Amino acid sequence: MVMKFSELAPRERHNFVYFLLFFFFYYFIMSAYFPFFPVWLADVNHLTKTETGIVFSSISLFAIIFQPVFGLMSDKLGLRKHLLWTITVLLILFAPFFIFVFSPLLQMNIIAGSLVGGIYLGIVFSSGSGAVEAYIERVSRANRFEYGKVRVAGCVGWALCASITGVLFGIDPNITFWIASGFALVLGLLLWLSRPESSNSAQLSRRWAPIAAFSLRTAAELLRMPRFWGFIVYVVGVASVYDVFDQQFANFFKSFFASPQRGTEVFGFVTTGGELLNALIMFCAPAIVNRIGAKNALLTAGMIMSVRILGSSFASSAVEVVILKMLHMFEIPFLLVGTFKYISSAFNPRLSATLFLIGFNLSKQLSGVVLSAWVGRMYDTVGFHQAYLILGCITLSFTLLSFVTLRGGNRLLPTAETQSPA
Template identity: 30%
Template sequence: MTKHLQPFKNVSYVQSSLTMFLYFASWSIWWSLFQIWLASKSNGLGLSGTEIGTIYSVNSFVTIIFLFSYGLIQDKLVIKRTLIISCASISVLVGPFFTLVYKDLIQNHFFVGVIAGSIFLSAGFLSASGVYETVAEKLSRFFNFKYGQARAWGSIGFALSALIAGHLFVINPDFNFWLGSLLSLFLLLNLILLKSKNEKKMIKTLRNHPDDESIPTAKDMIETLKMKHLWVVMLFIMFTGTFYGIYDGQMFPDFYTKLFDNPKTGQTMYGNLNSLQVFCEAIMMGIVPIIMMKIGVKPTLMLGVSVMFLRIGLSASTDSPILMSLIKMMHALEVPLFMLPTFRYLTLHFDPKLSATLYLVGLQISGQIGSVLLSTPLGILRDNIGYNYTFILISIIVMIAAVFGFILLKNDDEMVDGDPFLKNAQLTN
């Protein structure tokens, strides 16, 4: 028991875990049902697949701009909270923005609403998630705790909010947005008020050594775009994570709720299922590092892509709510199996001091570029041929990308320009 409680003696771990919990809780309470809100004719905006695709496409384009800026800024700040405090301040406004501004603009001035929404979403949430995660990852290396364990609290926060979200949504979707504002306020207070003495000392040390080689220069950041292998990683992400993200975020929620005779029953069930899935995801966040230690980084990543392919393909094979719920639970496997080894792949094969730039710019931007190019066409495709055939097409593309990654991604003992990775078997020899 004492061993399990040991991490909680680390103040930086506790604060990072609380930040992850509150951030993802404040996002999940409305984001987990955002696509349903856009599509629902009974208690949402009643938009078509093409219109929803346009919203997601523009969101992704603006997110690219913010991601690049955030990556450069946070690598300079290292563990300072200036940027994430700014992001949290924006997220506090989610309630008034969506209920008083965005809804009216989308219904009466669609493209103005799309642009305004993309700026708000990107600044406060879509681009910010990577910043919160990279700050937590840097803190884990500075203050000796496991990033995966701290990130798992984010999944727990997401799950708890998702459980409440479905029930609030069928009463009044506005409640979801306003509760998001309240949770964001708690997040902001946490970031401003809670800081360990060791963290303050480290920030002071970094401030007194502005030329420390652990802090990347602008030249270092520009050089990342000249790395040929980074482009291989970006293409791999674009044709796996991007397609999966469009499937799971832009299409699956509405597809799932339409399997039920009563839309409100479907919306409530989706919220409950989403919560259960994220709880399981949190458990997997703690298990995946163990899997990586057993089989390696690249094999774990390829396992995650295999789960992607199976889930998308199986979604097109049944219209049973029960079977579809089981298929949805595969998401709990996919997220940790894809996210954690991807981050470790970057710190293994590239300079760790550029981790925020590589994660935000190299990884997330590649995904957002794919979303810009593909969200609207896939939305049009869904309007014309339906969800099932669209899912089949997406699954085939993910399978091809998996073969591409298997051939071109580096093995764990190749091109080790970052922190070396040793499996359990290697450590015992």
């Protein structure tokens, strides 16, 4: 049962604060990388859009390799912090890696740079973010607080870093990388202080005791379930296509301004404003999703994504791309909270991490391997506007299809009450 903050036990309150701050600093670090990554690849390392697509494909490829491992390990480890420690230690090396390893390799050999970058970024962000999300969602259930309320801090951290990076990028991008490495040390401190096994965890363990023990066989049962594949249709056709669209949006955005530097600065400020709005919506999202249902939340996110992509294909001014960029902040809360609610309501909660990392993140990355290189090539051949029109039509079509393929309600794996799939 989710409790108000004032009703939590002291250790549960401490965990709420520690993991709220963990989200803040983790997504601050990610914001030093992700929003401006295509700009860094193009302006600092002088890659073409096709080469940028190759880099993103490599990141997706290694995410495919690591995400199943992370998903299975997360469910086996439960509330133990081994995975988060691994991610945190690698994040401390964030600046040295980008400055002294990744950038020189990209400029010497695009394939070698893509492979090395794909391994590192695949672990700490593409797979790591899913592991962090799934772990803290599990902690929130064990400590009786609402996951969406601690996730708000991630939006705020991302927002603050976006403005800082937008300004510092024109001075020296490396400054932001060093700040990120410093904040990774704070992640280590928070992880050391946290005690996720709350006083309620024993009761939680007893409640889950009748559930079939986790095994590869149980996880493999997902592949035989039509509703699982219905969820995959949504993830691949909507969420994955949208992710690929957003990969190089920063380069499209800055093309509407007098200078690339000015475009990058404005992109940072718009990202900050949008993420603060995202935080507000994320705070309210659990209540909204509980009211409208997880399926409707996912469909709402799909429609917002489709509008943004199709709108970008017709954008002709800076004002229009700013408005379209802001739509992203309405979509994320519905997609993220809706996904967790959909998984927890339709599947055995024992496999929540596996479902999120494999059913959601892995399937996105798998399609991203093919889509990133293809879409990058489209940008070089037909341009952003025509490519966005094609992507928008794909996303809208799969959103409409998901009205049929997505289901809600009964769990799909055996629980204490039922030993056969519904």
